[in-house]
Amino acid sequence: MDDDQEQTHRHRKGVGADLILPLMAAGYAAYYVYSVNDFPWEAQMNGTFIAVAIWLLVSVMLVRTALKLRRGEVTLRATGLSKPQSKLLLRITYIGLTALNIFLMPWLGFTLTVMLFLLSGMWLLGVREVKPLVIIPLAAGSVGYLLFVVALDTRLPFGPVEWLLQWLF
Amino acid sequence: MDVGFDFFWQLFGHSLSLSWVIIPAVIFGIVVGAIPGFAAHNTIIILLPFTLAVDVEIGMTFMIALYAATHLGGGIPAILVNIPGTGGAAATTLDGYPMAQQGRAQQALVLCFFASVFGGLLTSIITMFAMPYLARVGYYMHSVEMVVVMLFGLTLIAVIAAQDTLKGLIAGFFGLILGAMGADHIYAAPRGTFDFLELFDGVPLIPALIGLFALSEAFVMIEQETILSRAGVARMKQATWADAFDGLRMAMKHWWEVIWTSIVGLVIGVTPGAGASIAAFVAYQQSRVFSKTPEKYGTGHPAGVIAPEAANNGVTSGTLVPLLALGIPGGSTAAVMLIVLQYHGVPMGPRLFIESPLLAYGIFMSMVVAYIFMIPLIVPMARYMARVTLVPTKFLAPLITTFVIVGAFAPREYLFDMWLALAFGVIGYIARKTGYHVAAILIGVILGPLVEQSFLRALRISGGDPLVMFSSTLGNILWALLVISIVLPYFNTWRKSRQHGRAREA
Numbered sequence: 001m002d003d004d005q006e007q008t009h010r011h012r013k014g015v016g017a018d019l020i021l022p023l024m025a026a027g028y029a030a031y032y033v034y035s036v037n038d039f040p041w042e043a044q045m046n047g048t049f050i051a052v053a054i055w056l057l058v059s060v061m062l063v064r065t066a067l068k069l070r071r072g073e074v075t076l077r078a079t080g081l082s083k084p085q086s087k088l089l090l091r092i093t094y095i096g097l098t099a100l101n102i103f104l105m106p107w108l109g110f111t112l113t114v115m116l117f118l119l120s121g122m123w124l125l126g127v128r129e130v131k132p133l134v135i136i137p138l139a140a141g142s143v144g145y146l147l148f149v150v151a152l153d154t155r156l157p158f159g160p161v162e163w164l165l166q167w168l169f
Numbered sequence: 170m171d172v173g174f175d176f177f178w179q180l181f182g183h184s185l186s187l188s189w190v191i192i193p194a195v196i197f198g199i200v201v202g203a204i205p206g207f208a209a210h211n212t213i214i215i216l217l218p219f220t221l222a223v224d225v226e227i228g229m230t231f232m233i234a235l236y237a238a239t240h241l242g243g244g245i246p247a248i249l250v251n252i253p254g255t256g257g258a259a260a261t262t263l264d265g266y267p268m269a270q271q272g273r274a275q276q277a278l279v280l281c282f283f284a285s286v287f288g289g290l291l292t293s294i295i296t297m298f299a300m301p302y303l304a305r306v307g308y309y310m311h312s313v314e315m316v317v318v319m320l321f322g323l324t325l326i327a328v329i330a331a332q333d334t335l336k337g338l339i340a341g342f343f344g345l346i347l348g349a350m351g352a353d354h355i356y357a358a359p360r361g362t363f364d365f366l367e368l369f370d371g372v373p374l375i376p377a378l379i380g381l382f383a384l385s386e387a388f389v390m391i392e393q394e395t396i397l398s399r400a401g402v403a404r405m406k407q408a409t410w411a412d413a414f415d416g417l418r419m420a421m422k423h424w425w426e427v428i429w430t431s432i433v434g435l436v437i438g439v440t441p442g443a444g445a446s447i448a449a450f451v452a453y454q455q456s457r458v459f460s461k462t463p464e465k466y467g468t469g470h471p472a473g474v475i476a477p478e479a480a481n482n483g484v485t486s487g488t489l490v491p492l493l494a495l496g497i498p499g500g501s502t503a504a505v506m507l508i509v510l511q512y513h514g515v516p517m518g519p520r521l522f523i524e525s526p527l528l529a530y531g532i533f534m535s536m537v538v539a540y541i542f543m544i545p546l547i548v549p550m551a552r553y554m555a556r557v558t559l560v561p562t563k564f565l566a567p568l569i570t571t572f573v574i575v576g577a578f579a580p581r582e583y584l585f586d587m588w589l590a591l592a593f594g595v596i597g598y599i600a601r602k603t604g605y606h607v608a609a610i611l612i613g614v615i616l617g618p619l620v621e622q623s624f625l626r627a628l629r630i631s632g633g634d635p636l637v638m639f640s641s642t643l644g645n646i647l648w649a650l651l652v653i654s655i656v657l658p659y660f661n662t663w664r665k666s667r668q669h670g671r672a673r674e675a
Contacts, residue, residue: 018603020599020603021599031361032346032350032360035360035361036358039360040355040356042356042629047346050342050345050346054342054346057335061339080604081602087392090391095591095598098384098594099591101574102587117570117571118568122567125391125567126563127563144571144572148575152215152579154575154578155582157584
């Protein structure tokens, strides 16, 4: 690819990411129709109607994209999703941290995971001052414990902090 | 007992004397309503030991005040951080959050409070006097009529799709197929559940709402320093009490909007099974249809905040009508209230109004007083609440993430729902980054199963005849109104362009 071609390629809009949601919708619609295959018509009707509509709309979307690709107006790069590129890793790590928070909650309990998540989340997003890194997780953990566990009696997972507090009071 | 002006005046005085119950309930309700996942019904369930232990009048007053306040509270995070506290506030995000991003959070909050309080106040008073007539609405609203009412809400997808029709429709239909998940309404056969038992009842609304709005917003939020635009930061830093008065002025200017959208909420609330989410979406869609400036909706238009907020507060008194007049709970909160009333041996239906008029009318008067108390309790807070938008996202995003995940867990207390919220968060994030509207997905998730349920019921009753959808006079009137509301915006656009064309020629 020469320099001119490369520059044109760079300026073209990347629409690859725009296709993720339609493909997810079409994929789930296919699974849905498969899952109701043997059911009475009343159970099939609504989902099948919606699935057909999704497939039609997604087909139009794919044709539209293909035509634009052929005309050289767009590329299949997923720039819509990755922008801003400088914060891509940060976003992926943050989503991963959220997943880790949920994963660890049954073992560490609600209060401790809240504190650890806030501490690591804020640090990841650029907070370096010790004061907020200590005070906010401690305050949020305490408020969360008092509001959700004590006042609203939500059966959130218990961990060392909750067991200790239950034993003390 | 003579139910005249003196009676209501004395009742008002009596309800005022219960302010020691109403004020804490209002404060508690606003806090609970502002936390996604903690709606009125599950809070009232938690507080059942209290409401069952005290006198029925005090218990009901507490529940009513809390219920009304949660509807107002739900709009606060919807405006400030694009996270609706309740499903009924989802439509508020469409214009409330853009206003906040422009540094007009204070105005948006005052609009929300004004619409909620006066919408709720007006409908409570109407309900008190027109109870026997409103109770009949439930008799006329059958499955066919309900299908059409919900279609009014679904057409909002088309409105949202106006910017990019194809993307809007794909998002809306994606929501509809996700909403179709779970056991079907006749045979209870599980559909598209990936064999997860937790999805047998369909997609739970709160984790979907939290994922699509709150988590995805938090994921997007971390890309910027604050949620405000540059101009918004400057404007917000200079904000004074004058901004609150500006919000009040805007609200007064739209007084007619408050009145008619709250009545839309009341009528939808009276119908058993319908709720605040449907009312808010329908009111927003109708407000846009009849607006002279429909193109401003979605960009931070005051009427876009007023319509859903007035409607979802109009629902509060409406929901109580079938409960008190017929003994049929119109929603989950009313069902919990029914338990309390039955526990205390209170008769339901017309007997309630003959044997215990003080209690029956007192319930609505408590609501009136609760709304009056909300004005001094909440309006002065707008200025301080609005400052949330100035908090840097490095603090805001982790705090939002951690607390909304608890909100996803709260209604059913399944750890699975936290994962579900994360999955919806990722879907919402992809949608936001690639130009698909998360509200269109949510409308599908909320209204899809309700439309299917009413549609199948109508078909079942008619023995499978699809023409049943056009078999009732009220239904046909609603169909005609639906067609008009779909065609009207296109007609107005055509008329305007013709007028512009003529003006240019002249």
